[in-house]
Amino acid sequence: MRLVRSSLRKLVRRPASWVTAGLIAALLLLVYLGIGATVNTLPTTGPRAVGRVALLNILTFPGAYDGVATQLLDLGGLFGLAFAAAVAGSEWGWGTLKAAVARGESRSRYMLGSVGALVLAAGLAMVVVYGVGIGAAVLGASLAGVSLTGLSDAATIGGLPGTLLHVWLGLAEEIAVGFAVATLTRSQLAGVGAGIALFFGEQFATLILPDVVKYLPFNAASAVVERANLAAGGSPAALPPDQATLVTAIWLVAALALVAGATERAEIGS
Amino acid sequence: MTTALAVHGLRKAYGSRIALDGLDLEVPTGTVYGFLGPNGAGKTTTMRLLVGLIRPDAGTLEVLGRPYTWHDRHRLFDVGALIETPSFYPFLSGRENLRAAAATGAPVARGRVDALLTMVGLRERAGDKVGGYSLGMKQRLGIAAALLSDPSLLLLDEPANGLDPGGIAGMRDALRALAAAGKTVLVSSHILPEVQQLADVVGIVAKGRLVREGRVEELLEASAVVRVKVSQEASAGAQAALAPRFGAEAVKLSMAGDGTWLEIHTAGSRSAEVNQVLAQAGVYASRLEPGSDLESLFLELTGEGSADGGLGIGGVA
Secondary structure, three states, rough: HHHHHHHHHHHHHHHHHHHHHHHHHHHHHHHHOOOOOOHHOOOOOOOOHHHHHHHHHHHHHOOOHHHHHHHHHHHHHHHHHHHHHHHHHHHHOOOHHHHHOOOOOOHHHHHHHHHHHHHHHHHHHHHHHHHHHHHHHHHHHHHHHHOOHHHOOOHHHHHHHHHHHHOOOOOHHHHHHHHHHHHHHOOOOHHHHHHHHHHHHHHOOOOOHHHHOOOHHHHHHHOOOOOOOOOHHHOOOOOOHHHHHHHHHHHHHHHHHHHHHHHHOOOOOO | OOOOEEEEEEEEEEOOEEEEEEEEEEEEEEEEEEEEEEEEEOOHHHHHHOOOOOOOOOEEEEEEEEOOOOOOOHHHHHHHEEEEOOOOOOOHHHHHHHHHHHOOOOOOOOOHHHHHHHHHOOHHHEEEEEEEOOHHHHHHHHHHHHHHOOOOEEEEEOOOOOHHHHHHHHHHHHHHHHHHHHOOEEEEEEEHHHHHHHHOOEEEEEEEEEEEEEEEEHHHOOOEEEEEEOOOHHHHHHHHHHHHEEEEHHEEEEEEEOOEEEEOOOOHHHHHHHHHHHHHHEEEEEEEEEEEEEHHHHHHHHHHOOOHHHHHOOOOO
């Protein structure tokens, strides 16, 4: 536990932690306020009216609760992946892993402790940023003149902990994958680059091999929550949430095993 | 005398490059051991092997009297190390970095972090981010980190890097005090005077092998030299007069920038005898300096030329 506590303290003191969470919150604000401010400029009739309706749905509660969760999963996944890769890569680049190993610390425990702290920090940040996102959706809805009667929908609010737990699982898996990639590359820059390349590579591959790619880590993670419609980022070939949850958990464990195995076997040079 | 660290037949290659080629070392308990060698001799590779960062291809290691392999990480709880450059998080302060290090490996006593910050002279800057530290300050912090668990065996790789003269003197005193308290300190360096002043025992490595090991006094005696400055015209006569008494091979003529010098490889205690022989031959020296030429011995043993910048200072003591 002292390793996780220590890693958490490091994350709190790391400027990039706050920048990452702040960027996700700012993007959510931008998306919802942007929609709220512009949706009513779209025509109410004609082909573009369909888009207007879809955007209004994004701002309409109780559906907006899940909408914010999926936006958070998508943005948080990419940023979380890059941030985790930077954290893992810096352990190699700055020589801090080397120093810990030289003090007799278990290599795998040290690295898994770092992932654990990242996942915990991501959970805390997720709750705060989700709150910001809901606030942004409320503001956006107000700007667009959308009714807020669904805001107090008891059934949706009751299901929120479960939804957020699923989002957290998705984020944890993407963080673990980013961490594993940087552990293999042993570099901050290469880890971030390779992680982002994998992320977008998987998205592009969806176009040609949807039935295979839906089982891959980022697609599975993004399918752990129910998506109301395609405008919220849903894919027709995505796994159903229950199945996606199982596949995501498997990828999470696999990524952690890769981190532990690669670190244990590595010869730590400079 | 017990052995704190023993290495036998240690081999390590990085691809086709052989870093260690059957290295043997024995570090007596309670001594400061100077691990001396030119750049690329295998000093850092040895250090990495000793703390389990890399695996040996062959050979055995004994740490604090018991066999050690790279899986025996708990054995390192009693070892403190500073390998290569100090490793810290630049966004954390010096104190926070030591606390982060203390969360790994062996448990660290309460108050130890602040005591060490005081010891290395960083107490006033302990709250500043390490990213803003000078190289010397990082080095001091690295030494503090190596001492966190109050280890019985301390491995320091080029610890004087970046330290100012005051810092070097302070480090020397601190390491001597640790050895006096029964701890063992292995210091790798390529700077001869530093090791000469600090170490009890010296091991010289070259091309991955130990080429000489012994107490500093023994090595200094083996490399003892009396240097005599004479006029150029008198140099041949002086050499002829000294050769029968000290041996022709022991008397060498060298032309330095400041004149002609004769180097007589003999103990400093025979300086008066040298002077007497010269006077009897009618040669009068303008300077006479007893000392030792550890640098020459080092260069001879390691097969290094004088191009190594680290050897260019203070070879004659």
